Amino acid sequence: MLAALHPTPPLTRRIAHLDMDAFYASVELLRYPQLKGLPLVIGGGRRRADSVLAQREDLPVAEFPRLGDYVGRGVITTATYPARAFGVGSAMGMMKAAKLCPQAILLPVDFDEYRRFSRAFKATILEIAPLMEDRGVDEVYIDFTEVPGGQREGGRVLARLIQKSIFERTGLTCSIGVAPNKLIAKMASEFDKPGGISIVHEADLESRIWPLPARKINGIGPKADARLQALGITTIGELAAKERAWLVEHFGRAYGAWMHEAAWGRDSRPVVTESEPVSMSRETTFDRDLHAVRDRAALSAIFTQLCEKLAQDLQRKGYVGKTIGIKLRFDDFKIVTRDQTIAVHTADARQIRQTAGQCLKRVPLERRLRLLGVRVGALARPGEIAERAEPVDTTGQLF
DNA sequence: TCTGGGGTCCTAGGACCC
DNA sequence: TCTGGGGTCCTAGGACCC
Numbered sequence: 440m441l442a443a444l445h446p447t448p449p450l451t452r453r454i455a456h457l458d459m460d461a462f463y464a465s466v467e468l469l470r471y472p473q474l475k476g477l478p479l480v481i482g483g484g485r486r487r488a489d490s491v492l493a494q495r496e497d498l499p500v501a502e503f504p505r506l507g508d509y510v511g512r513g514v515i516t517t518a519t520y521p522a523r524a525f526g527v528g529s530a531m532g533m534m535k536a537a538k539l540c541p542q543a544i545l546l547p548v549d550f551d552e553y554r555r556f557s558r559a560f561k562a563t564i565l566e567i568a569p570l571m572e573d574r575g576v577d578e579v580y581i582d583f584t585e586v587p588g589g590q591r592e593g594g595r596v597l598a599r600l601i602q603k604s605i606f607e608r609t610g611l612t613c614s615i616g617v618a619p620n621k622l623i624a625k626m627a628s629e630f631d632k633p634g635g636i637s638i639v640h641e642a643d644l645e646s647r648i649w650p651l652p653a654r655k656i657n658g659i660g661p662k663a664d665a666r667l668q669a670l671g672i673t674t675i676g677e678l679a680a681k682e683r684a685w686l687v688e689h690f691g692r693a694y695g696a697w698m699h700e701a702a703w704g705r706d707s708r709p710v711v712t713e714s715e716p717v718s719m720s721r722e723t724t725f726d727r728d729l730h731a732v733r734d735r736a737a738l739s740a741i742f743t744q745l746c747e748k749l750a751q752d753l754q755r756k757g758y759v760g761k762t763i764g765i766k767l768r769f770d771d772f773k774i775v776t777r778d779q780t781i782a783v784h785t786a787d788a789r790q791i792r793q794t795a796g797q798c799l800k801r802v803p804l805e806r807r808l809r810l811l812g813v814r815v816g817a818l819a820r821p822g823e824i825a826e827r828a829e830p831v832d833t834t835g836q837l838f
Numbered sequence: 839t840c841t842g843g844g845g846t847c848c849t850a851g852g853a854c855c856c
Numbered sequence: 857t858c859t860g861g862g863g864t865c866c867t868a869g870g871a872c873c874c
Contacts, residue, residue, distance in 0.1 A: 510839085512839090514840095514841065514843095531840090532841050532842095533840095533841095534839045534841095535839080537839090538839090575844095575874045658872070661871090661872090662871060663871080663872090691849090717845080717846065718844095719845085722842085722843060723843085724843085772841075777868080778867065778868080779866095810843095812844095
């Protein structure tokens with residue numbers, strides 16, 4: 440009744456970023472609660488069906504594989520907080536991590552299991568807030584703006600509800616940041632990990648965002664950060680203090696201008712609920728570097744396997760593509776790519792293998808290879824393409 | 839004994855077309 | 857003896873993210 444006299448105030452844009460806490464490791468701890476509190480890392484090869492782990496969930500702690508026993512070229516995917524205390528972190532080479540904390544328990548990744556939990560926590564969110572953007576297995580953005588209760592306490596009430604619902608359904612915890620946009624929300628979700636909620640308003644820019652290192656901005660990576668440092672810029676505040684024109688001068692028109700916007704906390708990107716894949720790929724790092732001539736047979740077999748897996752992926756997901764490419768990493772870590780666009784979209788393993796083989800012929804192969812990858816891009820759904828292998832003669836046709 | 843695998847987007851030059 | 861200007865597609869490399 441009072442609505443006419445007191446019109447609803449305009450809604451403030453409230454965007455949440457939700458990040459699952461040590462996701463892979465937390466999923467493993469649900470299965471192996473006996474490992475709780477111990478340094479645990481996930482990484483290395485894929486879990487094998489015949490491993491002792493796959494058969495015994497009540498395995499005594501003493502019988503779990505240890506990081507110190509690992510031999511290979513894998514990296515850490517996730518480390519629990521007790522493991523992080525030893526300096527072990529994600530993306531670190533396993534051999535290096537093994538030196539830091541040999542006694543840590545090591546579990547190989549089990550993507551199928553993580554995907555199950557990923558689907559479960561995302562479904563839980565969607566029951567509460569329908570505008571959700573997928574950012575990988577363990578992260579999402581959520582638009583709180585028009586969700587009932589999404590404005591209360593700046594989003595804290597809804598964030599609490601989502602945390603509680605996810606925990607009840609999966610037993611997993613997450614951290615949430617709520618802010619006026621995705622850029623700030625992403626930073627805010629890190630403020631109080633694990634299990635925290637951080638609410639950031641526009642007015643908090645100077646006090647809570649500007650003191651952070653520039654590297655914390657999603658989109659400023661190691662290279663850009665190094666260049667900023669060389670220019671005497673360490674924090675986001677220092678970045679914000681620079682003229683836009685100066686940043687454009689040093690980083691180019693698009694990137695420089697974007698950096699300036701980011702430093703001032705401005706970001707109007709919407710939460711995108713659906714997207715189509717652009718490319719699919721398969722790649723593998725060999726156990727040892729392979730030589731194009733001496734290891735020809737092994738290389739060829741791996742190459743064919745990658746093409747077959749990729750073709751399966753495409754078919755399973757219902758896509759065809761027409762730009763086929765390869766990626767090589769040499770023993771000196773240099774990466775080379777070659778690709779070729781064919782006339783007709785395909786998801787056929789032999790066609791992919793054949794075209795990728797042509798690409799491979801264009802690369803000089805003096806150095807030994809560390810990695811081989813195959814990629815299919817320019818994806819489309821088979822039903823949506825009108826293309827012919829060769830022009831059709833329409834002479835004499837009425838239509 | 840360094841450094842995985844699966845992605846996206848951007849840039850930049852050349853080809854080719856109108 | 858000069859020499860357009862878009863627009864799109866293709867290819868290679870690189871930065872960045874999860």
